[in-house]
Amino acid sequence: MNYSFKLLHPFLYYKSGEFSSDIPWKHKQMYHQGDYEIIFCTKGPLYIQVGTTQYVLNANDVLFIPPYTNMFGYRLSTNPVNFYWLHFFAKHEHSLLEDRELSANLSAIASGSFASSINDKVILPDFFHVNEAGKILIFINQVLDVANSYRYSEQENDYLVTVFLIELSNTYLMQLSANQHFRSNKVDKIKEWIRANLSEDLTVEEVARTFQLHPDYLTRLFKRYTHRTTLQFINELKIETAKVLLLRTNLTVSQIASHSYFIDEKNFMRRFKKMTGLTPTEFRNAYIHTHLNNPRIDPKIPLPTQLEKRMDIKRNI
Structure with missing residues (x-):
């Protein structure tokens, strides 16, 4: 009901x-x-x-x-x-x-x-x-x-x-x-695999190769069932992880970048700003109450x- x-x-x-x-x-x-x-x-x-x-x-x-x-x-x-x-x-x-x-x-x-x-x-x-x-x-x-x-x-x-x-x-x-x-069983399996391997430096090509797909076909498949590209999905998972850590921990921005599976802090801050319009510190300060x-x-x-x-x-x- x-x-x-x-x-x-x-x-x-x-x-x-x-x-x-x-x-x-x-x-x-x-x-x-x-x-x-x-x-x-x-x-x-x-x-x-x-x-x-x-x-x-x-x-x-x-x-x-x-x-x-x-x-x-x-x-x-x-x-x-x-x-x-x-x-x-x-x-x-x-x-x-x-x-x-x-x-x-x-x-x-x-x-x-x-x-x-x-x-x-x-x-x-x-x-x-x-x-x-x-x-x-x-x-x-x-x-x-x-x-x-x-x-x-x-x-x-x-x-x-x-x-x-x-x-x-x-x-x-x-x-x-x-x-x-x-439900696309293939897309679901790919999404779960990405989540499980998010700590790796994933690329669209690597994901496609793992599932024996052409990268362009993989992206079309993702857009059809998730309304986003494969790369957008990977980056969204990382940024969502960072958002939760910013709200619920006292970790430094540098530590959060690492725990969110970004190679370096500058790359993390650039992508975070692009996707949210705020720096990580601005985002954290926006939810202090x-x-x-x-x-x-x-x-x-x-x-x-x-x-x-x-x-x-x-x-x-």
Whole structure:
């Protein structure tokens, strides 16, 4: 079952954070009164029950929790856990979309075309796994950064949350279309091989030679199924690795260049600037404000007055 939202208005940001625990822990019982929640797990397993359904979340799993539902941890996590959490409101009630209703649009999505019946919607399932999580991490950190720093306009996070949910929806739909109808086993194998050998100084010619393909044919194959060239895919993987390291570690730029599989720091900085428009240091400084909570710091965040007025919600939260 999929939740579908019309993009007539931006979603309304409520609260967000990053949770981390290195001691045995389980989620406390909560009730969502009108607000939706997204949980993006980066380290698990995490055991959460929503209503009567039990979920096990591992790294890169996404859980969507609708309003007016009970949720709680049904089992203790004995390994360290880490996840992002984001609460938001929608001005228009969601509708439910069956998988079979969605399947008719997958062909257009897989070919990179607009699917006219759903391109004005955000569509998310209750649970799915993100194959490539780099962009999702960037978007959620941007939301946290803005939420925890002064902004003259209260609407900025509404639009950031909207963009984040569109990105989640795009990721889900692209994966769904590939999994159900248009998956190229050869391209999938090549992508996995590239990921496994990213530490090598890979060239398009070397990748093509490994799979006994002509380099030009390999590039055409990649463009057909991934909408990027082979070289663009290799460089994107390296840059996404660098982005995550910049956000989640205190490593120096030089160390990050090495850990991101670049031969030298200057080449890394040049490619990073070209792909992001920022230097690595500028990128890191752009996301310095975050809210991290843990088993000992679990703040209860009240609904902002201005949000309550805009939503016209008469509830106790």
